[in-house]
Amino acid sequence: MRRPILVLVIAAFLVALWWWWRAAAEPGETAELPSGHVQTDISWKPAAAFEQLAPPATLGAIAGHVRGPDRLPLAGAQVCAHLAEAGPQASDGWAPACVTSGRDGAYRIDGLLPGPRRVEAGAANRVPATYREQDGGESVRVVAGSEARDIDLVLWPGGVELRGVVRDVSGGEIEGAVVRFAAATAFSGADGHFSxxxxxxxxxVQARAEGYAPATTNASAPGQTVELALFPESVLVGRVVRAEDGLPIAGAEVSAGDRDALTTHTDASGQFRLGGLRAGVYKPRAVSDEAWGLAETGVPLALGETSAPVTIRAHPAVTVGGKIVTDNGGSCETGRVTLTDPATRRAVSGAVEADGEVAVRGLSPGSYEATVWCFGHVPEDKYERVAVAEAAVAGLVWRVHAGRRITGRLVDSGGTPVTMAAGLRARLEGGDPRDSASQGAAVVQPDGSFALLGLRPGRYSLTASREGGASSKPLEVDAGERDVADVELVLPAGGEVRGQLLDAHGRPARQAFVTLSGDHQTGWGGAVADDGSFTLRDVPEGAYRAHASDRRGPLRLSGRGPDDLPGVPVEVKAGAVAQLEIMVEAGGGEIRGKVVDETGAPVSDAQVACALESDRPGARSALTRTGTSSHERPIITDQDGRFVLTDLSSGTYAVRAWSGAGATQATAERVALGSELVLTIPAAGEIGGSVRLTGGGAPEWLKVTAEEPTLDYFRHDQSFKTAGRFALTGLPPGTYTVRAEAGEGSAETKVTLAAGEVQRGIDLVLAPRIELRGRVIDLETGEPLVGVRVEIGIGGQHGLTDASGRFALAGTPVGAASLRLSPALADPQGPGHTNTSVPILVEGTEAMELPPTALVRRRLPPGTGPGDLGYSLQEPPPGEDPRLRRWLVSAVRAGGPAASAGLRVGDEIVAIDGHPVAGADSYRYRALALVTSGRTLQLGLARGDTLAVTAAPLR
Structure with a gap:
């Protein structure tokens, strides 16, 4: 499926119109680029963006120069202006506007609608760059009728070529797709190829094209050809009206859901069209200056489907307007204000639009806490609450401060600049490591120079790391009284690993990756080139094991069994090259099949994927390990519902097929090569009902979740002013935990749903929230731990432990929960306590006191791989209560440390070094068992014995 010719005609016509509107300026010249490199002087845009052509007075421009680090102009560089973020102009279209620089390096991009833009430039053999303001912000503000000038970019040598192809999922080439890799942009040619x-x-790397949903994958340059398959877009259409009288709302912003960044705007009759969506279930929402609304039920969208018209009834809402102001009275260019109502737990955000102005829309009456973020600045510790009634609030001011600035450069042990550092971290001593203003905004340039902006005054520990995890030694810097300059961070010298990844027939393994794990470092890795070669640079000195994987999961080494140590050994020495050959099992196997529905009729356009099952004893099915998706890109069934999965290596596979919105699916486990399957997709069901308050009435805001752990399936839904009614549609059969949460409380129940069954009578009464109390101590000493962040789930109630290790979390919902504990480490490289997640059951009517929670002191330094204990554990069955977890031995490797100590298959580990690790204490196991080689653990067994097991090197 190629891009329609009509769009090209429209784009060409509009370019001609724009030509007459352009200000007088010297046009740029297109430079000759390498073969396969697609260049354009102005991008095409989705046809919908041109339904109403904006007059010239409402458009703006961006102009500047592109130069090299020697300040000499670069001709023929491609400069693109992308939408910086979702906001009022998000419906302007996702395609960038691109031009090429002229002989003097000058460029000008005009015809831009007002709003924030991210300006990026690239050229042959250069590292692409993003324009940054002096304070590090990356947004360029386009103003109607004016030109943003001096938007200059510097391109350093050292860029490498990345090639690839964009196709639709049925195999046809896609022309004109926009492809992005970090700060680089390309457009696919007539054959779908790009460079x-x-x-x-x-x-x-991401690709987007008109009429398709975007696709993203990871890729490595140079040497690896990128393959991106795009699915036809699904489309939401509908109308936004006022809830009180049904009148249309024009100009309302419509989004597909709270986790989808795509937006559009309604026309004069309230109509909207929102495309670019993957198949799924969506709950569209709409917001304007005076209204906010949410579709009453989820909308299931099949592959390439356009929905029936959806009506969003928007209720009266309030907009809060204000400005983020810096110390000198200037405006924040890149920032955001989030207003949270503690009573309802609802948070609403607004991004900086122009001159620091922020509009937070869609608010109900209440008292809101303000959280302010501005790039490169420090917010105040607390802002005055915002009282919202029936009328709009305007003229608020949120002040931020410049903070400290630390600048310097990254070098290797020989003093050579390190140009490709992956991470730079500043940690405020004695501060909360989770506070973004205690870490700063890091900007690293290709020449190794760096700037840390917006730091709170104080003493910092600085570390830098290369890709993969090799870190510099911490450097103490005092930024308490003034900015700090000329800091030099030295990254340790490393070695290089070069090799080939081949199958048993000597053919290169394509689209694969190699990673290293070892005693002194772990996670180092890189991609395998098309010819099977790989090079891992700057690897810290030490002993490693190399592992291979592709998009289906780990690749099995040729001739190896489940009892063998994983990976291939390799010794790395600083300044030396280690050669390595990895031989994996050959592909070429097939699994064939047919997908049918509950009536036995074939399902065309069903998506089918597979994942290689682990041969390790005790491992769960790949279906539950990978959730509802697979490492491999899915294929599509033909008109008869048939499919063929090809190029499979030996082993058994988990196969999954789904259609429509993807909720219901057919699965098969332990499928052998050569099998012929019939996968039956069951009919979808529905769970619905109502939620009530204890004293009568219904919550205004409501969140309902349904979880089926044996399927690893999770759905969530929000409702607004529905009198407590909810409906979760498109559900696969299973036994669900249905949970309702609102500001007033929570409730949950179990629901068993048969295929195609509809249950609409679920009645839930919210139990009031309570105060959760507890104490955090050190496991070894029993001493209280101060400054530990305690949080319920992710983004829930949180607080810090006091001097006695105590905490209290008001407004905690009852029911099963996860207590997340994040210690404030004095030294991020030292033996601090581990981050821990503890499963708990919150119950009671007013308050609940937890038993003391003991944290384990870190036994494995950061970036260090664990030693080998020589045994494997049975993975827990899906849906098991984590508070009842048992650690059962599923395999003991012959000749390994555990076998020498007398551990047997079937043993249950109940203690480590005298500390219980079963049941309610099972959360301690991994922190206690992850140790470096040479350390001896005392394993207490349920049969009454205690065994001394000494971890061995992974060699």
Whole structure:
């Protein structure tokens, strides 16, 4: 499926119109680029963006120069202006506007609607760059009728070529797709191929095209050809009306859901069209200056489907307007204000639009806490609450401060600049490591220079790391009284691993990756080139084991069994090259099948994927390990519902097929090569009902979740002013935990749903929230731990432990929960306590006191791989209560440390070094068992014995 010719005609016509509107300026000249490199002087945009052509007075421009580090102009560089973020102009279209620089390096991009833009430039053999303000912000503000000038970019040498192809899922080439890799942009040609020059290394690459949903994968440059398959877009259409009288709302912003960044705007009759969506279940929402609304039920969208018209009834809402102001009275250019109502737990955000102005829309009456973020600045500790009634609030001021600035450069042990550092971290001594203003905004340039902006005054520990985890030694810097300059961070010298990844027939393994794990470092890795070669640079000295994987999961080494140590050994020495050959089992196997519905009729356009099952004893099915998706990109069934999964290596596979919105699916486990399957997709069901308050009435805001752990399936839904009614549609059969939460409380129940069954009578009464109390101590000493962040779930109630280790979390919902504890480490490289998640059951009517929670002191320094204990554990069955977890031995490797100590298959480990690790204490196991080689653990067994097991090196 190629891009329609009509769009090209429209785009060409509009370019001609824009030509007459352009201000007088010297046009740029297109430079000759390498073969396969696609270049354009102005991008096409989705046809919907041109339904109403904006007059010239409402458009703006961006102009500047592109130069090299020697300040000499670069001709023929591609400069693109992308939408910086979702906001009022998000419906302007996702395609960037691109031009090429002229002989003098000058460029001008005009015809831009007002709003924030991210300006990026690239050129042959150069590292692409993003324009940054002096304070590090990356947004360029486009103003109607004016030109943003001096938007200059510097391109350093060292770029490498990344090539690839964009196809639709049925195999046809896609022309004109926009492809992005970090700061680089390319456009696919008539044959779907593209080429761009990028920063060397691994990153995400995304492709988007008119009429398709975007696709993202990871890729490495140079040497690896990128393959991106796009699915036809699904589309939401509908109308936004006022809830009180049904009148249309024009100009309302419509989004597909709270986790989808795509937006559009309604026309004069309230109509909207929102495309670019993957198949799924969506709950569209709409917001304007005076209204906010949410669709009453989820909308299931099949592959390439356009929905029936959806009506969003928007209720009266309030907009809060204000400005983020810096110390000198200036405006924050890149920032956000979030207003949270503690009573309802609802948070609403607004991004900086122009001159620091922020509009937070869609608010109900209440008292809101303000959280302010501005790039490169420090917010105040607390802002005055915002009282919202029936009328709009305007003229608020949120002040932020410049903070401290630390600048310097990254070098290797020989003093050579390190150009591709992956991370730079500043940690305020004695501060909360989770506070973004205690870490600063890091900006690292290709020449190794760096700037840390917006730091709170104080003493910092600085560390830098290369891709993969090799870190510099911490450097103490005092930024208490003034900015600090000329800091030099030295990254340790490393070695290099070069090799080939081949199958048993000597053919290169494509689209694969190699990673290293070892005693002194772990996680080092890189991609395998098309010819099977790989090079891992700057690897810290030490002993490692190399592992291979592709998009289906780990690749099995040729001739190895489940009892063998995983990976291939390799010794790395600083300044030396280690050669390595990894031989994996050959592909070429097939699994064939047919997908049918509950009536036995074939399902065309069903998606089918597979994942290689682990041969390790005690491992769960790949279906539950990978959740509702697979490492491999899915294929599509033909008109008869048939499919063929090809190029499979030996072993058994978990196969999954789904259609429509993807909720219901057919699965098969332990499928052998050569099998012929019939996968039956069951009919979808529905769970619905109502939620009530204890004293009568219904909550205004409501969140309902349904979880089926044996399927690893989770759905969540929000409702607004529905009198407590909810409906979860498109559910696969299973036994669900249905949970309702509102500001007033929570409730949950179990629901068993048959295929195609509809249950609409679920009645839930909210139990009031309570105060959760507890104490955090050190496991070894029993001493209280101060400054530990305690949080319920992710983004829930949180607080810090006091001098006695105590905490209290008001407004905690009852029911099963996860207590997350994040210690404030005095030294991030030292033996601090581990982050811990503790499963708990919150119950009671007013308050609940937990038993003391003991944290384990870290036994495995950061970036260090664990030693080998020589045994494997049975993975817990899906849906098991984590508070009842048992650690059962599923395999003991012959000749390994555990076998020498007398551990047997079937043993249950109930204690480590005298500390209980079963049941309610099972959360301690991993922190106690992850140790470096040479350390001896005392394993207490349920049969009454205690065994001394000494971890061995992974060699």
């Amino acid at each position: 761009m020059f990028v920063r060397p290394g691994l990153d995400y």
